[in-house]
Amino acid sequence: MKPFVLKIGGEAGYGIMSAGLVVAKIASRSGYYTFDYSEYPSLVRGGHNVMQVAISEGPVLAPYMHTDFLVALNQDTLHQHQHEVIGGGSILFDSAMNMSVKNVAKGVHIFDVPIHEIATRVGGSLIMKNTAALGAVLSILGGSIDDLCKMIKEEFRDKHESVSKRNIAVARAAYQYVQERHFDKLDPFLKQKRVRKEKIVVTANEAIALGSIAAGMQFAAIYPMTPTSAILHTLAPHQEKFGYIYKQPEDEISALNMAIGASFAGVRSLVATSGGGFCLMTEAYGLAGITETPVVIIEGMRGAPATGLPTWTEQGDLLFTLYAHQGDFPRIILAPGDVEESFHMTMQAFNLAEKYQTPVLLLVDKHICESHMSVEPFEYKKYSIERGNFVKTKRVNYKRYAVTASGISPRSIPGVGNHFVVNSDEHDEVGYSEESSENRIEQMNKRMRKLLTCEKEDMEKPRVYGSTKADITIISWGSNKGAILEALQHCKNVNFVHVTWMNPFPTRALNNILKKAKKVLLVECNYSGQFGKLLKEKTGFTPHDTLLKYDGRPIFPEEIIQKIQSLLDS
Amino acid sequence: MSKKKLQPKQYLTGAALSTPKPCTWCPGCGDFGIWSAFRAACMQEKWDNKNTALVAGIGCHGHIINFVKITAFEGLHGRALPVASGLKMANHDLNVFVFTGDGDSLSEGGNHFIHAARRNQNLTVILHDNALYALTTGQASPRTPKGQVTKSTPGGNIDDPLHPLRLALSAGATFLAREYSGNVESLKEIIIEANKHEGFSVIQVMQPCVSFNKVYTHRFFQENIYKLPEDYDPTDTFSAYQKTFEWDYKKIPVGILYQEKRKSYEAQLPVISKKTLVKQPVKKKTITSLYKKFI
Structure with missing residues (x-):
């Protein structure tokens, strides 16, 4: 199931991002899972900011292309995003700002709310437009206004008391306005779930x-x-x-x-x-x-x-x-x-x-x-601090760069009595500059041996998501993970290999996975398919097809689903 | 620091500071004077591997780490100061000496020089000033006088030289001194004073390059330096500033030009007010209290 996507947009400097985050936190507090994504120019004021919050009953891992609920604080937001709103969705706009809604899909509910006017009317100011919008949004979605008031208090804890009081008055006024004027169109999507897990929004x-x-x-x-x-x-x-x-x-x-x-x-x-x-x-x-x-x-x-x-x-x-x-x-x-x-x-x-x-x-x-x-809050009970081969006392005949089988030498620190030189020049075992051929080869080999040791002792295999037998195998790395996992929920017979170790590289494990794969699709966000090049260098394998994106936007689940569809059809 | 264990006779000899590495400076190089003065200071002040660390940049000066048996970090060209700053913040119990050259600290590392001075990091900078690039066989440096012919300025240098002490003073350094490398005894005393000073200390050491610099020779400095008079007041910023303009025939002042009492950077870090960072054990931390912001 696709998540419910709320998108809020307006002029930079009007707290669009913090408003989006408040929606995410209130949803999270109410028992939902969220993923938010913001787009903004490299400006502090004046440009166009937009943030989307995807909300779902289960974990949500990526932003989507569609919008269920668009909150427009300026005309720009309507221009750029009103076509994204799907049938049955909603648009809330600032009716005090001479804005017009045109060309929207059938069955889209329109909420005209004089945000601008509410923000200034009850003792607030223009800067509180985002607070007014939040009050209106929660009113429509059945979110808790009390939660919002609590969050406003937390947000302005360090400021004069009047700041949070005025913001709360603005939020409540907007909430009330929507309840009275739009009572027939409310969609209490955010009403509290009974089972709530403790979560953090990070x-x-x-x-x-x-x-x-x-x-x-x-x-x-x-x-x-x-x-x-x-x-x-x-x-x-x-x-x-x-x-x-x-x-x-x-x-x-x-x-x-x-x-x-x-x-x-x-x-x-x-x-x-x-x-x-x-x-x-x-x-x-x-x-x-x-x-x-x-x-x-x-x-x-x-x-x-x-x-x-x-x-x-x-x-x-x-x-x-x-x-x-x-x-x-x-x-x-x-x-x-x-x-x-x-x-x-x-x-x-x-x-x-x-x-x-x-x-x-x-x-x-x-x-x-x-x-x-x-x-859910991070769980790291199993983690223990390992400082490696660390010499904290004076040792006879200490050698900082002693040649060892693992490549790892005893590391000491200044102040404990051991003399050594840490040297950017090629050096001998003590650390003195040394340019002889034998020493160079010995020290270079020693350093590079550490990677082999790491490969054996610590490197992790790539994780395969989905069935081991699939018609299409997606291979990718880094942040594409979320969108691909979301897409997997909508595709049959597709699995996904996610690589997290770039160096050392899990060559053997990948060879084993890829030789069984029927059709491999490489997905990454750059022009030249850099991971594909690395994969080729290490395994000799060339994926059957690629989906590359380099327009500054992350890859969306819909784009992956579409690509999979075209591969299946061909 | 661990004074009771020290046995001056067996410990603080030149032999204890010597390394098996042969000296590679050209015969007559000004660096020998700096080396002697620093070794003498180590012996007098009991600087050793328990209480001292050296950081060097790249240039002829940097070779010193191979000839003094005290733990050292020889970093990249121009980057000795940030390494030393990190080292000192992590362990402010150590005496940290930074060996650098005029090309190293004023050209490649100029930005770090300004900012380490501004922060008043508690470091002693020994600036080997030979007024050109020697290790790369004689190109102009930011200290090369106008008009001097070098490999990179065959028609005569058209850049004006930079004055490190004036630069350091305006950037916020709190201890400034100058000495000629041949004045070993005086240089030793200045190094000791600079280390005692809390804050950013710069010693500009006029260090003749016998191979490539035919202008700033040993004789040039022997003839043209003068000791600051006894009644000179190094706490007066204005007169120190004026002194940095003196660079004439028979008029190059040496000695401590400036000293100001001001808290060092390290002294203002609350985290290390009681204990050095390195003495605070590395522990796995519970972060639950930080979650509030994210709920």
Whole structure:
């Protein structure tokens, strides 16, 4: 069953996103599952913002193309989205704003509500338009106005009491207006379910920040950049309580070098950025590699190259992160597919970084970084902090880069009495600069051996969703997971292989899966099919067909269903 | 720090600081003076692998990490300061010395130099200033004087040189000194003072490159430097600023030009007010209290 999709749009600066999030939270509190998705330009004021919230009785994993309920706070929203509203759906518009509704599907209910006027009438102001819209929406959908009032109080806790009072008055007035004027058209979709599970409504950014804190992260250096800034917003307020330092550095070059310095001192370190920031980090990426310094890097992809599409999504940095920096060094690259995986893989990344003493990069994208999903609180009882081969006392004959079978050498830190050099030059076992042929080969092999060890001891196999026997097998990675799983519910005899380990790569496991597959469809969000290239390089396999998207929008379940249909028909 | 264990005779000898690596600087290089002064300071102040760490950039200066037996991080060209900043925030008990060059800190790493100074990170920066790029065999650096002929400026340098102490002062550094690498005893004292100072300390060491710089030679500095007079007041920002403009024949001031009492960056971080970050155990944390915002 397709979820109920509410879409709210208006001018940037009028709290469209926070209104959408409130709807998601109220739905979640009422026992439903939600997934929200926002589209906005790289502006603070004046552009067109729109956010959709997909609501369902069971988990919902992706945004959809259709709209059940459109809330338009300006004419632009109507222009751009009224055609998406399906028959039997609804449109709510601001009747105080000289807006007109035209060309909508048959059977669409129209709710004219003077949002603008209500916002200013009961002691409020124009900025409270979103609050008025929320009151009206909840009135139509049978949501709890008390929940909304509670949330308004929570939201404005730190502001003067009058702010929440005025907002509440506006919300109640709009609620009442709709009850009186539109009593015959109400659709109490959101009335409370009896069974309610405790849920949180979080983005992958927030999940990554929470996962870092849970994993005992101690130092984070993050320069603001869309779409990962919310990681720093989540981390910055809780430093004292959880005992870590968040530092805003002068640039991303500094960010990763600082994190490497902190890790050299012995603390768990994190950086987060997007592709453009990672361009600046590539230099220190290899530094962490050759100096064997653990560090976790979050790379949230967006439309590229250069400034590209700053507030839109893409999966165009896979090959970049795999090959960035000159020469060879071991790097571990993981690509979680949703909020839940982002949380757990972040925690895992800290252990992997310390075990293998090398950079671990988590590849996410704007789509999951900024889309909220309702999930049950994260469960991580089984997780334990593993710091690897860590020497915290003075040791006779200590060698930082001792050559070992696993490739992993004993890591010590300054201040415990062991002398060693952590060196960006090729170095000997102590760390002194050393350029001899034998030493170079020995140290290079030692470092690269860590990847083989990781492949054996930690790498996870790709997960197959759906029946093992299928007419069509979809192969994909990262954030496409949600849309593909949604699509799977509407397709028969289709299964899905989701790959989360990009390096090391699960070659053998994929060979086994792919040789049994009848027809393989590659789905990813970039121009050149980067995962397809990686797959070809590692397995020699070429998918039978591809569905590539690079317009900045995530892939929607409907697009996958359509593609599957055309494959079945051909 | 662990003073009771120290046995000066067996511990603080030059031999304890020596490494098996042969020195690779050119005979007569100014870096030997910096090396001697730093080793002497280590011996006098008991800086060792329990209490000190070094960070270096890339350039001839960076080789020093192979010749001093104290744990070191040799990073990337221009990036010594952010590595040192991260290190110091994670373990502020350590004496952290940053060895850098004029190309390293003023050209490739100029942004980090400005911002580390602005934040007043509690680091001692020893800036090996030979006024050109030596390791890459003699191109112009941000310190090369106007008109000088180098491999990259065959028609004479048309860029004006940068003045690191003036730059550091305007960026917010709180300890500024200059010395000629040949004045080993005085340089040692300045290094010790700079380390005692809480905040961002910059020592510009005039370090002649005997192979490529025929202008800033040992003789040039021996003839043209003068010690700041005893009555010079390094706490006066204005006179320090004026001093940074002195670079004339027989008029290059050496000594401590500026010292200001101001809280270091590390001293303002509440998380490490009681204990260094590295001494706080890494623990799995319960995050339930953070869920409120997300319900």
